Amino acid sequence: MERVERELFWSEHKKLWRRASVKISVLLCFTYVVVFGSVLSFQWFSLGSLSGYSTGFGNNFDGYSVIRDSQAYTLPFAGDLTDETIQQLVRDYQRMYREGLEEESQRTDYLTVNLWLRALWPELEDSADYRQMIYYVDPEKLTGLYERRTQALETFLENNGQSGREKEAILKLEEKAGKPFRYAWTRGWSILLCNIIGDMGTVMALFLAIALSPVFSGEWHDHTGFLVMTTKNGRRGIARAKICTGIAFAIELSVLLTAGILAAQLFFLGTEGWDASVQNIKMLAVAPMNMLQAEIYEFAFTLLGAVGYAGVVMLISAAAKNNVLALLLCLAVTYVPPVAAQYLPYGAQKAMDLIPLVGSGTDLLRTNTFSLFGRYVWSPYLLLAVPVLAGVLCMPFAVRKWARGR
Amino acid sequence: MELSFERLTKRYGSKAAVDGVSAVLKPGVYGLLGANGAGKTTLMRMLCAILAPTFGEVSFNGREVTAMGADYRDILGYLPQDFGYYPNYTAEEFLRYISALKGIPGRIAQKRIGELLELVGLSHAASRKLKTFSGGMKQRVGIAQALLNHPKVLILDEPTAGLDPKERVRLRNLLADYAGERIVLLSTHIVSDVEAIADEVLLMKEGKVILQGSVPQLVERARGKVWELTVPEKEAGRWEDRATVANFRHEGNMAVLRVISDEKPLESAVPCKAGLEDLYLYYFGTMEGGETDGAR
Numbered sequence: 001m002e003r004v005e006r007e008l009f010w011s012e013h014k015k016l017w018r019r020a021s022v023k024i025s026v027l028l029c030f031t032y033v034v035v036f037g038s039v040l041s042f043q044w045f046s047l048g049s050l051s052g053y054s055t056g057f058g059n060n061f062d063g064y065s066v067i068r069d070s071q072a073y074t075l076p077f078a079g080d081l082t083d084e085t086i087q088q089l090v091r092d093y094q095r096m097y098r099e100g101l102e103e104e105s106q107r108t109d110y111l112t113v114n115l116w117l118r119a120l121w122p123e124l125e126d127s128a129d130y131r132q133m134i135y136y137v138d139p140e141k142l143t144g145l146y147e148r149r150t151q152a153l154e155t156f157l158e159n160n161g162q163s164g165r166e167k168e169a170i171l172k173l174e175e176k177a178g179k180p181f182r183y184a185w186t187r188g189w190s191i192l193l194c195n196i197i198g199d200m201g202t203v204m205a206l207f208l209a210i211a212l213s214p215v216f217s218g219e220w221h222d223h224t225g226f227l228v229m230t231t232k233n234g235r236r237g238i239a240r241a242k243i244c245t246g247i248a249f250a251i252e253l254s255v256l257l258t259a260g261i262l263a264a265q266l267f268f269l270g271t272e273g274w275d276a277s278v279q280n281i282k283m284l285a286v287a288p289m290n291m292l293q294a295e296i297y298e299f300a301f302t303l304l305g306a307v308g309y310a311g312v313v314m315l316i317s318a319a320a321k322n323n324v325l326a327l328l329l330c331l332a333v334t335y336v337p338p339v340a341a342q343y344l345p346y347g348a349q350k351a352m353d354l355i356p357l358v359g360s361g362t363d364l365l366r367t368n369t370f371s372l373f374g375r376y377v378w379s380p381y382l383l384l385a386v387p388v389l390a391g392v393l394c395m396p397f398a399v400r401k402w403a404r405g406r
Numbered sequence: 407m408e409l410s411f412e413r414l415t416k417r418y419g420s421k422a423a424v425d426g427v428s429a430v431l432k433p434g435v436y437g438l439l440g441a442n443g444a445g446k447t448t449l450m451r452m453l454c455a456i457l458a459p460t461f462g463e464v465s466f467n468g469r470e471v472t473a474m475g476a477d478y479r480d481i482l483g484y485l486p487q488d489f490g491y492y493p494n495y496t497a498e499e500f501l502r503y504i505s506a507l508k509g510i511p512g513r514i515a516q517k518r519i520g521e522l523l524e525l526v527g528l529s530h531a532a533s534r535k536l537k538t539f540s541g542g543m544k545q546r547v548g549i550a551q552a553l554l555n556h557p558k559v560l561i562l563d564e565p566t567a568g569l570d571p572k573e574r575v576r577l578r579n580l581l582a583d584y585a586g587e588r589i590v591l592l593s594t595h596i597v598s599d600v601e602a603i604a605d606e607v608l609l610m611k612e613g614k615v616i617l618q619g620s621v622p623q624l625v626e627r628a629r630g631k632v633w634e635l636t637v638p639e640k641e642a643g644r645w646e647d648r649a650t651v652a653n654f655r656h657e658g659n660m661a662v663l664r665v666i667s668d669e670k671p672l673e674s675a676v677p678c679k680a681g682l683e684d685l686y687l688y689y690f691g692t693m694e695g696g697e698t699d700g701a702r
Contacts, residue, residue, distance in 0.1 A: 007515075008506040015503065018494040223490030227551070229456045230484040231507035232476050238507060 008233060008241040009248075016245050022211045026253060029207040034260030037196050037203075042067065042268035046191045049106055064268060066107070067188055071272050073107040074185035078273070081183040081280070087139040089113050097135055110134050112186040112280060119283045120148040146179055153284050157367060169376035170367050176288035177279065184273030186280040189291045192265060193281065197298040198362040200257060201305050202334070205357040208250060208309055209330035215242050216317035216402050217326040225405075236403040243314055243395050250310035254303040282365040287380070289364065297380065298361035304388035308356035309334070311391025311398070318402040334358055353379070356387035407467060408432050409453065409559055409589050414462035416448050416613075423448040425613035426462070435585045437600030438593035439682075440610035441690050446593040447487050449610070450563050453591070454484045466559065480509065483557030487564050489548040493537035497528055497547050500536055504551045515554070522550040525580060527573070541568035549577065553584070560584070562592040566599050578603045601682040609689060616689065621682055628680035628688050633665045635675040645671075650687050 016022055041047070041063075048059030049066050077085055090113060096105040110132070117133040118125065124137050153174065157167045216239070219225060228238055274292040279285050287294065313330045320326035337352040344352070350368065353359030361383075368379035410430040416423045424445040440446045451457035453464055455471045455478060464471045471478045491500060498519060505515030523529045526546040536544060545568045552560060562581075566574045574596070581590055582603045594600060600607055600621075607624055609617040617624055632652070637645060642661035645651060649671055653664035664678065665671050666688050 003511060004506060004509045007502075007512050011499075011503040011506050014499065015492055015495065018492075020494075219490075222492060223488050224492070225490070226451070226454075226456055226486040226488075227484070227490055227504070228507060230454050230479055230482055231504065232480045232509040232555070233507050234476065234479060237509075241506075 004233070005237070005241065008237060009244045012238070012241040012245040013248060016211070016215065016249060019211075019214075021214075022249075025207040025210045026256070029203060029253065030256060030260060033196075033200055033203055033257050034264060037199065038261050038264035039268075041191065041196060042188075042264060046195070047188065047268075049103070067268055070107045070109070070187065071185050071270075073104075074109055078184045078276075079182065080180040081145070081277070082180055083143045083145050085183055086113065086116065086142050086145060090117075090134055090137060090142060091139045093134050094136075094139070109186055112190065116283050117142070120145065120152055149279075149283060153286070153367075156284055160367070162367065162369070166369055166371075166376045169369060170286055170378070173288065173378055174286040177277065177286065178288070181277035181279045182275050182290065183280055184276035184291075186273070186276065188269045189273055189276065190281045192261075192269065193278075193291070193294055193298060194362055194365070196261060197295065197302065198360055200261070201302045201357040201361065204253060204257070204302065204306055205309055205334040206331065208253065208306060208357075209313055209327055209334070211249060211253075212246050212310055212313045213317050213326040213330045214323045215246055215314055216398070217320045217323050218317075220321045221323055234403070235405065236399060239318070239399040239402040242402075243311075243399060246310040246314045247307055250306040251303065254299075254306045258299050258303070278365065284367070285365040286367055286378075287364045294364055297364055297384070301361035301380075301384055302357075304384060305357045305359075308387035308389070308391030311394040312356055315394035315398040315401070318398040318405070321405075350379070353383060354386040354390070356391055359383045359387070407558060407587070407589065409464070409466050411453065411464045412462050414449065414452055414464065415460050416445075416452060416457065417460040422613045424452065424459075427610075427613070427615050428462075429608060429615065429618060431589050431591065433585065433587045433589055434605035435581060435603050436589070436591045437604030437607045438591060438610060439597065439600055439607055439686060440593070444610040445613040446610055447563055448613075450484075450561050450591070450593060453559075454482060454561055455479070480555065481558040483552035483555060483560040485548045485552040485562045485565055487567075489544065491536045491544060491547065494535060496533050496535055497523065497539070497550075498532040500547060501551055501554065505554055508555045510555060518554060519550075522553055525553075526550045527576060542570055542573055545569055546573065546577075549580075558588050560588060560590045562590070564594055565592055566594050566596050574599060597681075597683040597686050607682065609686070611689060617685075624685050625680050625682055628666070628685040630677065630680075631666055631668055631688055632678040632680045632684045633667060633671055633675040634662060634678050635665060635672045636660050636662050637672075650691050652684055652687050 043063035044059055044061050047063035047066050049062055051058045051060045077089055089109065093105060093108050093110050093113070114132045114134045117137055121137065121142060124141060125133055126136060129136055157163065157170060162170065214221070219228070228235055275290045278287050278289050278291060278294045289297065312333055316329045317326045320329060333355060334357050337355055337358050341349040341352055350370065363383055364380040366379070369376040370379055370382050408430050412428045414427045415425055427449060438446050438449070448457065452459050455464065466474060466478055492503070495503065501519040501522065502515060505519065510518065523532050526549055528543060528546055528550070531539070531543060536547065539547065545565065549562070549565055552562060565577060569577060578599060581592070584590065604621060606618065606620055608615050609624070617627070636657070637660065639656065639659050639661045642654060642663065645663055645665065650666040651663050652666055655662050665675070666684055
């Protein structure tokens with residue numbers, strides 16, 4: 001980038017950040033994702049101990065100590081996940097139940113363990129018993145963890161209509177997930193990966209649209225068109241600077257939120273359990289990843305999705321001459337597909353996930369694939385690459401559209 | 407150095423906003439005069455290459471300006487009539503932004519911005535946001551941005567709009583100083599501004615340049631057509647209906663009228679020295695180009 005282009009970029013960048021709507025958007029986005037979504041979620045909504053009410057807001061404001069207690073409780077069970085680990089976890093939980101140690105039992109990973117039981121030992125579920133399986137299942141019968149998991153996965157794929165070469169591709173991927181799985185306290189990671197980072201993109205889309213949709217269309221509102229057209233760099237020069245500004249803003253917002261989430265994570269969860277397998281969260285997941293890798297994937301997914309979405313937003317902004325119309329179209333790109341998906345065939349639904357910030361980073365816990373020239377590709381790979389490519393592809397069209405506009 | 411345009415035409419459907427206008431502009435100040443809708447802004451936009459002519463072409467030193475592209479824009483300074491700005495920028499930041507658009511390196515731009523803000527009397531408001539500026543202050547920022555790149559061709563559409571008399575004088579002096587070896591074309595409704603600084607005037611009407619020449623040459627055309635007559639006050643209204651009255655003042659119970667007319671309007675009428683405004687009124691009837699131009 002030449003010096004003058006750099007100055008133009010910084011001028012555009014400054015202009016963007018000067019807008020009150022941008023500052024408010026960033027503040028609201030940060031508040032929602034980091035303050036509410038992370039800090040208060042860890043401390044209160046999700047990991048605060050139950051106060052006797054059934055609602056999330058009935059939790060006590062003591063997440064920090066609950067997390068410490070839970071991590072300390074789980075430490076003796078941490079390591080390779082085997083039949084014995086599960087048996088010990090179940091046995092200990094049942095002991096607490098018998099002894100009426102209700103408060104202590106909340107420190108355990110009972111929600112996670114219960115999910116494993118239902119997925120791998122469904123025949124042990126007593127439909128007449130209203131309680132969760134972990135309360136009554138016989139620990140001695142919890143054997144054959146990995147054989148049962150393989151069987152359950154194959155059954156799941158068959159039921160899902162994923163057979164033949166698709167099934168083969170998934171199982172081949174699954175082989176890369178090292179066994180035995182590593183176990184650590186999972187609940188915190190589950191909330192972090194499935195809720196906090198998983199929802200980040202959806203929220204970001206709203207605020208990115210508010211901030212970036214007037215980048216081009218706002219020029220019509222400011223009546224600066226004739227002025228710009230008579231300058232040396234002209235509309236094309238300014239369009240390039242605007243595109244760079246849009247990308248920079250998407251990255252800045254992502255980095256800001258990521259930094260906030262990471263700070264909250266380090267404060268509340270620490271690094272404990274970073275090397276545990278993602279299968280702890282969902283036993284039938286095939287991702288050959290540990291928690292840290294999954295977290296990196298999800299942050300990368302959001303960052304690339306945000307950049308891709310910025311490209312789409314800027315193309316819309318360059319094409320529309322009205323701020324409100326541009327904003328509505330930008331919001332429609334992200335929020336209409338999930339609503340419309342229920343009326344579409346399965347293939348189209350999956351294709352819509354490739355629209356920037358429409359899909360979810362939590363797909364890495366699923367077994368979805370895309371058929372690409374006869375090859376089955378695990379969906380997280382494409383969900384990472386296609387949205388950003390789509391956005392980048394939009395950018396030259398945005399420049400062209402704007403440069404030609406009158 | 408010359409900016410020429412030949413048979414320049416811009417049509418919107420069957421209406422010609424500019425109709426076959428030709429001229430050659432050499433260094434100096436040119437004033438473009440005309441009523442609303444005469445085609446001044448359309449002509450200026452075509453000269454700035456932001457509006458494509460339906461017919462004809464604009465050339466700078468023999469090269470067609472649209473073909474010159476960025477090279478032409480590099481030597482062009484333009485103040486549009488509806489000057490757009492970014493309300494959250496300060497004057498200095500706005501000029502920095504336009505400097506970057508004009509491809510002026512930062513250090514040079516910084517120095518130039520300081521000079522120009524001084525020149526247009528806005529040094530004290532350099533750090534204030536544009537949204538807090540009065541109309542006249544914004545206009546002065548607009549003039550400053552047009553001058554940022556030392557343009558060889560400076561086109562100003564209604565630069566004196568919103569300026570108070572003192573600011574208008576300042577601008578006139580500034581442009582007179584600036585012109586030198588440059589081409590400056592400005593349009594305005596305020597005839598006295600053009601009269602004060604323009605080396606040559608182009609009078610536009612209904613898309614055509616109906617007169618072109620220096621101020622004395624044009625004023626000469628109005629010679630013998632400007633009269634002063636004193637009539638009873640109650641008859642003043644009748645004269646306003648019958649002829650183009652350039653001025654009207656009371657003297658006791660009499661009215662002293664300055665009338666533009668080919669013929670001596672009254673035996674007692676006294677011939678007056680004509681000015682550019684008289685010529686303007688001779689062709690346009692009223693300042694806004696109404697239909698009461700009975701003098702023609």
